[in-house]
Amino acid sequence: MNWSILSIFMMVLGVSVYAQGGGSGKPRMGGPGSPCFEDRQKYCSDVPKGQGRIRDCLKENLDKLSPECKEHLDKRWGKKKS
Structure with a gap:
């Protein structure tokens, strides 16, 4: 029973880290925060991820x-x- 709870916890933790940018420590390119x-919303809102x-797109609009x-x-x- 304890192993199944631990397995579920580890799976949820892994998904959570992945969803937040992989835990790389780098802020996301144009995500909230x-x-x-705002620049991404203004110049690249129609560009698919x-x-x-x-x-x-950001490079093209660098100036x-x-x-x-x-x-x-x-x-x-x-x-x-550039």
């Missing part, structure tokens, strides 16, 4: 992004990537 959230499409978002992306991408 991200410095790029996955395969780097949000990243590419229009807020200073906070640009700083966040510089840190995330390891200084200016």
